[in-house]
Amino acid sequence: MMDSYPDTHSDLEVILEFLEEYYRQNAGEIASKVNWTTGEGSCDQHCMCNEPPRLLAHDAPQSLSQNTTALLSEPNFVSTRQASKAAGRGRKVRLFHFLFEMLEDPNMAHCVSWVPAAAGVFRFSSTNKDEVAALWGQRKGNKRPMTYQKMSRALRNYARSGEIFKVKKKLTYQFSRDTLTLLQRCHKGDM
């Protein structure tokens, strides 16, 4: 089994490091541009897989932005700061990626399913929601059992970063448009 990325890895790291540096140098300016309302188009391109939203692709040079989009299609959803580490060994999956996997798995439809998939809205089954949580706990290798309550808390944290929003409906959440787009792209790349 491969435990490191292909030959392109070093190039990808260089790009990622550049983006991080770019962000650092422009942090103040970028922050002032961010509109954190949850309205349409308010967080264009900031959800690059598990890339922290504070790094806005549209604030980076166009060519790099394109490169990183492709780069972040890596199956393991390696974040900027985790890329080098992941090259050495497997990177733990993040919750929203795990949920996307569940949503794409027809066998898990009884636990969690798309409401309108195109909008990125999904809903947990009131009876089987803890099954998803338990699987998440297993995936993370938690000693104590994961519950829906705890998992949903983690989901609400994503609202701050703009990756997933809470829908005003029971057990229902929504991927941000950009997160959904990128997850779909990553998922296709994974197949």
Added chain:
DNA sequence: TCACGCGGGAGAGATA
């Protein structure tokens, strides 16, 4: 009243 889902503070663990 009770069960359930949600919101938020605090802290743990991993990593840079």
Added chain:
DNA sequence: ATATCTCTCCCGCGTG
């Protein structure tokens, strides 16, 4: 050693 990120745990509140 310190800062940051991403959860995880726990408690309280609102709703049906």
